[in-house]
Amino acid sequence: MSKVRIYTIAKELGIDNAEMLSILDDLGVSYKSVSSTIEEDTVELIKGIIAEGGSRAAQSGAGASTEAEAAQTSQTQTPQPQTQVQPEQVAQAPATAAPAADSGMTAEELAELAALEAEEAAEQAATAARAELPHRAPVVTIMGHVDHGKTSLLDYIRSSKVAAKEAGGITQHVGAFEAQTSRGKVVFIDTPGHEAFTTIRARGANVADIAIIVIAADDSLMPQTREAIAHAQAAGVPMLVAINKVDLPQADPERVKADLTTINLVPEDYGGDVITVPVSARTGEGVEDLLEYISLTAELEDLRADPKGKFGGVIIESRVDKQAGVLATVMVQEGTLKVGDFLVVGENYGKVKAMTDSAGKRIKDAGPSTPVQILGFSEAPSSGELVASASNEHEARELVAQRQEQRRDEEEARKKPRLSLDDILGPLSEAHTVNLILRADTQGSLEAIQGILAKKETDDVKLNVMLAGIGAPTEGDVLLASTADATILCFSVVPSGAVKKAAENKEIDLKSYRIIYEMIDEVDRLIKGNLEPVYEEQYLGRAEVRMVIRHPKTGNIAGSYVTDGLFKRGAKARVTRGKEVVFEGTVAGLKRFKDDVREVRQGLECGINLDWDEVQEGDVIEASEMVEVEQ
Structure with missing residues (x-):
């Protein structure tokens, strides 16, 4: 029995891919993506469901009208008792354990339910508002190993899918271009390479929606291929694999697919969810299919933006022209950019004097997913x-001044770091992930290290090897580590001075080892540093209150004698009177005579300030502290 791709039948039936996938989910049909195939009998079943759905919709509309009329008539004839609790009643209801009338729930539970429903309603409203926004074109970046055909593929798409240029055939390079396809516009960033891609990410911007990984069919996975995949995975963007050079006699696309499985990227042909497209940048074979998959991926991502909203964009590249001055390429992400607008970038601002699209044509405005080259900045x-x-210019100056002040404040804060408990421990009950980049002298060393690391994971700490490669670490590794908060570990390879300097500048941990178990010890330290500490209360000492000293500023001070152990300032305190615990708090202060002290030992008298005025002679104070327990 023949099969058909999901997106093909969706197009034939005139429904979007998301709706088609929803129908398949209801039917319990398994699939990997919209490019997966389904049997013809399943297709016929779907056609029947869609036809029946339209018929039932018409009937249910009439039925609902009849039911509504009947309900209205019934309510007119017989008044019904009101049993629902209104939101305002819930807000005013006292928090008691008594069940609310006719609901079987307490007022507290009803209030909580009302809050949850209000939150869900707000989320639904936000989703509905987003659904009203127009779709925008996907922005695509192309990455892969050197000489695998990234630039050639971009050149073929540009020459076949970009409209004719202005007179003279000269097009100004703007770092991106727009391709017109059968499914609409696709924007390609014309600066291939994962370093450029991650440099943009390192500054807090996500400009690409989809990453194309180009792999030569005659060469398969290479070091830079693995790096490109790691960079795309770190960015969290959907990936498509373009298997290039399939026109060559020695091409072996199946070998590429098999090699992908070794790095946990399983092609759809092999039962996975990675879309692979055989292409030839020289002949154009498969390019239309690649563009089709880009559009399908974009459709599933549901990319939308508000052209009437507040403008937002990102710099793709900039340069200084000897005649024109500073030229900067901006990718518009939200809102609309117009000639005459004032723009702020970092701690600089400028006014858009002229704007050119990717075809070299002067334009006056540009909406979302549009790359434009602008003239107007004084600095690149x-x-x-x-x-x-x-x-206006005044507002631009104000914004620049705010950013300068914020930078100065952050610099001051870095000089005097103040860590909160969350900074130290991290969110409670959350598994931690340690990101690693591994570099070794041989493939055998890499496999041995990864095998040992796999046994080191715990339920609380996961080890994520983002990239494992042979040879010395590169500046690209440092860039990836900076965006993913990763540690670079090297075995039997030495980083260059430039890489060491880059790591220092970006405050990245880069460590080299000659003995494998020294590296494993470092991983153990990283794991321990990411585990939530376990504390237990440890007894410190006991004191008897022999007199109470009245103090006008600090309150009552317990003049005490330490009968056992020691007391520390800041320790936990428990006051007992007879057999009853009358206070639990903190030792706010300790004094020996008139001097403030940090601790007082057994056999000495002291003044204990509990920041509690009810202490009495004869009370017994016990001190304790929370101590981290070795795990």
Whole structure:
């Protein structure tokens, strides 16, 4: 029995892919993506469901009208008792354990339920508002190993899918271009390479929606291929694999697919969810299929933006032209950019004097997913910097001044770090992930290290090897580590001075080892550092209150004698009177005569300030502290 791809039948039936996948879910049909195939009998079943659904919708509309009329008539004839609790009643109800009338729930439970329903309603409203926004074109970046055909593929798409240029055939390079396909516009970032991609991410911007990993069919996975995949995975963007050079006699696409499985990327042909497309950048074979998959992926991602909203964009690249001055390429992400707008980038601002699209045509405005080259900055902004708009020059200056002040405050804060409990321990009851980049001298060393690491994971700490490669670490590794908060571990390879300097500048841990178990010890330290500490209360000492000293500023001080152990300032305190515990708190202060002290030992007298005025002679104070327990 023949099979058909899901997206093909969806197109034939005139429904979107998301609706088609929903129908398949209801039927219990398994699939990997919209490019998966289904049997013809399943297709016929879906056609029947869609036809029946339209008929039932018409009937249910009439039925609902009849039921509504009947309900209205019934209510007119016989008044019904009101049993529902209104939101305002819930808000005013006292928090008691008594069940609310006719609900079987307490007022507390009803209030909680009302809050949850209000939250769900707000989420639904936000989703509905987003659904009203127009779709925008997907922005695509192409990455892969050198000489595998990234630039050639971009050149073929540009030459076949970009409209004719202006007179003279000269197009100004703007770092991105728009391709017109049968499913609409697709924007390609014309700066292939994972370093450029991650440089933009390192500055807090996500400019690409989809990553194309180009792999040569005659060469398969190479070091930079693995790096590109790691960078795309760190960004969390959908990936498509373009198996290039299939026109060559020595091409072996099946070998590429098999090799992908070794790095946990299983192609759809092998039962996985990674879409692989055989292409030839020289002949154009498969390029239409690749563009189709890009559009399908974008459809599932449901990319939308508000052209009437507040402007937001990101710098793709910039350069200084000897005649024109600073030229910067901006990818519009939200809102609409117009000639005459004031823009703020970092701690600089400028006014858009002229704007050119990717075809070299002068334009006056540009909406979401549109790359434009603008003239107006006095200094060249860096790739990845976010671009904001201001209503006038005064507002632009104000925004720059705020950013300068914020930077100074952050610099001061870095000089005097103040960590909160959350900073130290992390969120409670949350599994921690340690991101690692491994570099070794041989493949055998890498496999041995990874085998040992796999046994080191715990329920609380997961080890995520983002990239494992042979040879010395690169500046690209440092860049990836900076965006993913990763540690670079090297075995029997030495990083260059430039890489060491880059790691220092970005405050990345980069460590080299000659003995494998020294590296494993470092991983053990990383795991321990990410475990939530376990504490237990440890007894410190006991004191008897022999007199109470009245103090006008600090309150009552317990003049005490330490009968056992020691007391520390800041320790936990428990006061007992007879057999009853009358207070639990903290030792706010300790004094020996008139001096403040940190601790007082057994056999000495002291003044204990509990920040509690009810202490009495004869009370016994016990001190304790929380101590971390070895795990």
